[in-house]
Amino acid sequence: MIKIAVMGYGTIGSGVVEVLETNRDSIAKRVGEEVEVKYVLDLRDFPGDPIEKKIVHDYKDITADEEVKIVVETMGGVEPAFTFVKAMLEAGKSVTTSNKALVAEKGAELLAVAKEKNVNFMFEASVGGGIPIIRSINECLTADKIEEITGILNGTTNYMLTRMANEGLEFADVLKDAQDKGYAEKDPTADVEGFDACRKIAILTSLVAGKQVDFEKIHTEGITKISAVDFKYAKAMGRSIKLLATSRQADGTYSALVAPHLLSPEHPLYSVNDVFNAVFVHGNVLGDAMFYGSGAGKLPTASAVVADVVEMAKHLDQNIPVEWSKEELPLADYKKNEKRFFVRTEADEAAVKAAFGEVELVHADGISGEMGFVTGNMTEAAYEEKAAKLGKVLQMIRLA
Amino acid sequence: MIKIAVMGYGTIGSGVVEVLETNRDSIAKRVGEEVEVKYVLDLRDFPGDPIEKKIVHDYKDITADEEVKIVVETMGGVEPAFTFVKAMLEAGKSVTTSNKALVAEKGAELLAVAKEKNVNFMFEASVGGGIPIIRSINECLTADKIEEITGILNGTTNYMLTRMANEGLEFADVLKDAQDKGYAEKDPTADVEGFDACRKIAILTSLVAGKQVDFEKIHTEGITKISAVDFKYAKAMGRSIKLLATSRQADGTYSALVAPHLLSPEHPLYSVNDVFNAVFVHGNVLGDAMFYGSGAGKLPTASAVVADVVEMAKHLDQNIPVEWSKEELPLADYKKNEKRFFVRTEADEAAVKAAFGEVELVHADGISGEMGFVTGNMTEAAYEEKAAKLGKVLQMIRLA
Numbered sequence: 001m002i003k004i005a006v007m008g009y010g011t012i013g014s015g016v017v018e019v020l021e022t023n024r025d026s027i028a029k030r031v032g033e034e035v036e037v038k039y040v041l042d043l044r045d046f047p048g049d050p051i052e053k054k055i056v057h058d059y060k061d062i063t064a065d066e067e068v069k070i071v072v073e074t075m076g077g078v079e080p081a082f083t084f085v086k087a088m089l090e091a092g093k094s095v096t097t098s099n100k101a102l103v104a105e106k107g108a109e110l111l112a113v114a115k116e117k118n119v120n121f122m123f124e125a126s127v128g129g130g131i132p133i134i135r136s137i138n139e140c141l142t143a144d145k146i147e148e149i150t151g152i153l154n155g156t157t158n159y160m161l162t163r164m165a166n167e168g169l170e171f172a173d174v175l176k177d178a179q180d181k182g183y184a185e186k187d188p189t190a191d192v193e194g195f196d197a198c199r200k201i202a203i204l205t206s207l208v209a210g211k212q213v214d215f216e217k218i219h220t221e222g223i224t225k226i227s228a229v230d231f232k233y234a235k236a237m238g239r240s241i242k243l244l245a246t247s248r249q250a251d252g253t254y255s256a257l258v259a260p261h262l263l264s265p266e267h268p269l270y271s272v273n274d275v276f277n278a279v280f281v282h283g284n285v286l287g288d289a290m291f292y293g294s295g296a297g298k299l300p301t302a303s304a305v306v307a308d309v310v311e312m313a314k315h316l317d318q319n320i321p322v323e324w325s326k327e328e329l330p331l332a333d334y335k336k337n338e339k340r341f342f343v344r345t346e347a348d349e350a351a352v353k354a355a356f357g358e359v360e361l362v363h364a365d366g367i368s369g370e371m372g373f374v375t376g377n378m379t380e381a382a383y384e385e386k387a388a389k390l391g392k393v394l395q396m397i398r399l400a
Numbered sequence: 401m402i403k404i405a406v407m408g409y410g411t412i413g414s415g416v417v418e419v420l421e422t423n424r425d426s427i428a429k430r431v432g433e434e435v436e437v438k439y440v441l442d443l444r445d446f447p448g449d450p451i452e453k454k455i456v457h458d459y460k461d462i463t464a465d466e467e468v469k470i471v472v473e474t475m476g477g478v479e480p481a482f483t484f485v486k487a488m489l490e491a492g493k494s495v496t497t498s499n500k501a502l503v504a505e506k507g508a509e510l511l512a513v514a515k516e517k518n519v520n521f522m523f524e525a526s527v528g529g530g531i532p533i534i535r536s537i538n539e540c541l542t543a544d545k546i547e548e549i550t551g552i553l554n555g556t557t558n559y560m561l562t563r564m565a566n567e568g569l570e571f572a573d574v575l576k577d578a579q580d581k582g583y584a585e586k587d588p589t590a591d592v593e594g595f596d597a598c599r600k601i602a603i604l605t606s607l608v609a610g611k612q613v614d615f616e617k618i619h620t621e622g623i624t625k626i627s628a629v630d631f632k633y634a635k636a637m638g639r640s641i642k643l644l645a646t647s648r649q650a651d652g653t654y655s656a657l658v659a660p661h662l663l664s665p666e667h668p669l670y671s672v673n674d675v676f677n678a679v680f681v682h683g684n685v686l687g688d689a690m691f692y693g694s695g696a697g698k699l700p701t702a703s704a705v706v707a708d709v710v711e712m713a714k715h716l717d718q719n720i721p722v723e724w725s726k727e728e729l730p731l732a733d734y735k736k737n738e739k740r741f742f743v744r745t746e747a748d749e750a751a752v753k754a755a756f757g758e759v760e761l762v763h764a765d766g767i768s769g770e771m772g773f774v775t776g777n778m779t780e781a782a783y784e785e786k787a788a789k790l791g792k793v794l795q796m797i798r799l800a
Contacts (some may be wrong), residue, residue, distance in 0.1 A: 019543055143702075293687060
């Protein structure tokens with residue numbers, strides 16, 4: 001019998017308890033012995049809940065109990081999660097977390113503590129919910145140099161963009177509905193401004209590069225400026241609009257970006273809709289691969305947490321090395337990256353040609369007083385210069 | 401320095417040598433030391449090839465060399481691959497293979513030998529080429545009970561179906577072109593009759609169930625009867641035609657089937673085209689997930705083989721348990737499964753209604769002398785009974 005503790009009995013934490021119960025037998029078979037929750041750490045009591053008697057309010061009750069070998073952290077936020085997780089690792093317990101804020105900021109440090117204590121720190125659920133993308137990078141695609149990772153990593157914004165595409169709705173209306181349905185939080189900033197996706201691509205890039213990516217240095221644009229008019233143009237182009245988080249490596253130099261993109265039907269992420277997440281990976285020998293699944297939600301995320309518990313239970317007192325040092329990974333200026341840009345402007349065609357040269361005009365039904373066009377291939381820096389020259393730019397969305 | 405041997409210097413074997421060379425540094429970093437090919441077993445000599453001096457013709461030269469810790473088998477076919485692989489395992493060497501015929505038939509037996517000798521037998525490249533589906537089942541989706549696996553597991557037939565869909569070509573013409581391009585073998589039976597996909601779904605199902613699936617008991621239909629006319633109907637329905645290999649589990653009972661299906665645009669495998677493979681997985685807590693990538697080809701397949709080499713190099717003298725016993729998994733009769741059927745018949749509408757009741761008629765451009773319709777939901781057995789009553793059936797393709 002392996003005893004574990006769960007810190008944080010919210011959506012994910014209670015999901016972990018549920019998954020361990022639902023699949024008790026198959027998990028025991030995988031691990032080789034039963035897995036049992038001994039403590040649940042939460043500020044609240046849960047009278048009447050089956051875990052009522054397992055509730056503790058002080059994390060030191062867990063660090064002090066040598067019988068507990070594995071701890072699940074599902075509280076969210078950097079503090080006090082960091083203090084608690086570090087204390088657990090230092091007490092010789094393996095820890096898995098679903099907390100991308102913690103991992104993006106403190107991942108390298110916590111991995112180092114785990115290594116020193118010969119235990120494990122895992123975080124499969126911190127990116128892509130139930131999609132096993134972390135384990136794929138660390139343990140599956142190990143023969144490759146990964147040259148690109150591009151993901152739809154935020155289910156809330158993908159749900160919103162899907163509804164805008166299908167129903168012609170405006171951002172504000174969809175946001176309100178998403179909040180009513182519980183898909184978006186009361187303060188939706190982290191999702192809609194792209195901060196959540198930014199932390200996730202920072203984690204993936206850190207794992208690929210083996211060095212620490214400072215997520216604050218990733219240029220990040222959210223979806224708050226995407227409108228129903230943009231989707232009319234997207235439809236005219238036969239493209240979908242998705243919030244992509246992407247990082248690329250060429251000759252050892254990495255660059256990263258989070259921004260809405262217009263995807264052609266040939267793009268592997270084109271038809272990833274609703275709350276689903278997907279991650280596209282290009283390896284130098286593997287070629288293209290894509291991983292798709294539920295990016296959020298109680299049970300899919302708990303499934304990823306419990307998969308970590310299973311792996312840690314099979315590797316008690318044996319650190320599985322993960323390359324991710326504290327050394328900062330320098331990111332190249334994203335403005336040097338070349339791509340094509342879709343632009344909406346109030347300027348006239350002559351002004352567009354004067355600024356951008358030959359462009360592809362895009363005609364969308366029922367739009368007047370403006371025009372849309374797609375530029376040729378150019379760097380972000382060149383685009384900015386030409387757009388400044390043009391003026392009267394209403395919108396710019398990158399093509400992918 | 402870890403010394404390995406490669407058995408079979410054909411497409412995949414030479415790809416393995418190439419990947420180990422191309423990514424020498426990153427692989428050494430992952431493993432913790434360099435990986436070097438000491439022997440290449442082949443019947444042929446390769447004068448002028450960099451591996452010329454490593455060629456041996458007798459597998460016992462490898463079994464006898466204690467320095468060799470890991471062996472790659474890329475010869476194909478059950479014998480002599482089985483004899484060689486078993487001898488390597490018995491000599492205390494870990495083995496990885498890309499050989500689905502070997503794994504489907506002898507997987508359980510070779511895993512048992514590996515366990516007994518405290519080494520590893522891995523076969524990531526035997527299913528889905530570069531897609532890490534085996535490791536996902538064994539190590540990633542461990543919190544779940546997997547209730548469905550459905551895959552496009554054969555790149556050759558998917559390439560052929562894609563060309564038929566896009567260009568309105570007939571099977572025979574596309575096959576000839578695929579053979580000319582090297583995508584299909586001179587004797588294409590294993591691919592076009594579905595036997596290759598059958599072995600692959602047998603392997604995946606064995607891993608999910610932990611018991612041996614006898615692939616000869618899986619009902620298997622290939623694509624040889626799919627015609628340009630079928631694609632006209634598919635187009636009229638807005639569906640794609642794919643060769644699906646599928647297995648389902650309900651209440652511990654498994655069923656499996658390999659057959660062409662008509663996929664709706666909502667199906668996650670709808671737009672998997674050309675030589676790509678993809679595997680859809682439904683877990684009881686994970687929900688839906690999908691893995692997509694190059695299912696064949698020299699380097700993607702070699703990437704998967706080398707990923708096994710990396711994992712085995714990190715686990716020398718440590719068996720990683722895989723649940724797959726020799727006990728046979730009983731498969732339920734696929735005729736009990738319910739679905740909808742697309743049917744082409746020379747009978748008239750009255751006869752169709754008399755046999756099938758209410759159906760959806762499908763009208764395709766430029767087709768005469770026959771009619772197409774989609775049945776309601778029914779078991780395969782019920783379909784067969786009604787189809788026999790109707791007679792004059794030209795074609796039946798299942799819906800998915």
